[in-house]
Amino acid sequence: MKVYLNGELVDKESALISVFDHGYLYGDGVFEGIRAYNGIIFKLREHLDRLYRSAHMIMLEIPLAKVKMQEAVIATMKANNLKDAYIRVVVSRGEGDLGLDPRKCKNPNVVIITDKIVLYPQELYEKGMEIITVPTRRNIPEAINPQIKSLNYLNNILAKIEAINSGYQEAVMLNHDGLVVECTGDNIFILKENVLLTPPAYLGALKGITRDTVIELARKKGIEVKEDVITRYDLYNAQECFLTGTAAEIVPVVKIDGRVIGNGKPGKITLQLIEDFRELTIRDGVAVY
Ligand code: PMP
Numbered sequence: 532m533k534v535y536l537n538g539e540l541v542d543k544e545s546a547l548i549s550v551f552d553h554g555y556l557y558g559d560g561v562f563e564g565i566r567a568y569n570g571i572i573f574k575l576r577e578h579l580d581r582l583y584r585s586a587h588m589i590m591l592e593i594p595l596a597k598v599k600m601q602e603a604v605i606a607t608m609k610a611n612n613l614k615d616a617y618i619r620v621v622v623s624r625g626e627g628d629l630g631l632d633p634r635k636c637k638n639p640n641v642v643i644i645t646d647k648i649v650l651y652p653q654e655l656y657e658k659g660m661e662i663i664t665v666p667t668r669r670n671i672p673e674a675i676n677p678q679i680k681s682l683n684y685l686n687n688i689l690a691k692i693e694a695i696n697s698g699y700q701e702a703v704m705l706n707h708d709g710l711v712v713e714c715t716g717d718n719i720f721i722l723k724e725n726v727l728l729t730p731p732a733y734l735g736a737l738k739g740i741t742r743d744t745v746i747e748l749a750r751k752k753g754i755e756v757k758e759d760v761i762t763r764y765d766l767y768n769a770q771e772c773f774l775t776g777t778a779a780e781i782v783p784v785v786k787i788d789g790r791v792i793g794n795g796k797p798g799k800i801t802l803q804l805i806e807d808f809r810e811l812t813i814r815d816g817v818a819v820y
Contacts, residue, residue: 534643535604535641537641537642538641540607548623548642552627553627559591559623559636560591561582561586561591561680562619562620562681563579564578564778565620566648566812567616567618567819570820571813571817572618575817578620580597584678585680591624591633591639593641594641601817604645605819611646613646614819615648619642623682624636656782658785658797659784659785659796661785662699662703662784664704665702667686668704668705669686669707671706677712678737701714711763712730713735713736713739714776716776717774718736719773719774719784720745721772722772723765723768723770726754726756727755727800728757728759729759730758730759731759739776739777741776741777741808744808745775745808749804767788767790771783772801780805780808783798
């Protein structure tokens with residue numbers, strides 16, 4: 532496997548970064564997870580735009596222009612002969628000393644990894660997932676804004692651990708007011724009174740690119756979509772529920788905290804959106820080959 536490291540495609544074993552990199556020492560850096568389907572990179576521009584916005588927010592200057600980054604992503608895919616892939620772009624602050632001061636880190640490290648995607652089993656998409664709410668609250672936007680896709684995912688990892696400890700794969704995270712915001716690596720939608728609802732990003736959710744795509748697909752279908760507050764009561768009484776994310780795509784949810792959602796099977800609108808989404812992914816994006 533070839534990995535892009537600061538302008539070069541090197542073997543995986545040689546793709547090494549200093550232990551003094553502040554990405555390692557402090558989680559000081561940003562990243563994106565991107566998918567390619569059948570040789571076409573889905574929503575590449577949107578992902579790179581978000582990467583550069585995350586970097587701008589933490590005052591990390593990515594040492595190559597967006598077009599060069601796009602070329603580098605394509606080159607890495609080609610070097611590995613991949614058509615269907617999960618692409619990870621990471622920009623860390625770079626090597627510094629043991630203090631926090633980012634000014635000591637003169638050269639950010641840019642890494643692009645392209646690999647085969649490990650999905651949830653197909654059965655899960657057909658039968659739906661069971662999830663729980665967990666005690667760990669989502670970071671408050673005034674502390675670490677969830678719009679920054681940073682290398683510090685401890686907030687999400689803590690929630691994930693709580694879900695795993697209880698025997699579940701995914702957790703619903705609430706914000707400090709107890710409102711539903713998102714899952715550990717996915718956004719959440721419910722169908723309530725035939726309106727598709729997802730929490731507004733300002734409550735503490737990442738504005739997911741899959742989330743935006745699903746909103747667009749749903750509206751095209753004539754389904755009303757609103758970004759609105761969702762309480763646990765709304766969640767438990769939803770007609771349908773699903774999660775969205777680049778890696779997971781659209782995952783139907785059939786039980787939350789022991790409460791059956793709808794009729795306990797993936798909902799009709801959820802299934803329609805899964806179909807529409809899959810269709811879009813195979814024809815929309817930046818062609819690699
Ligand atoms: N929320 C969080 C916390 C995430 O890390 C992600 C991405 N894995 C998402 C939502 C989904 O975002 P996207 O659709 O852009 O992958």
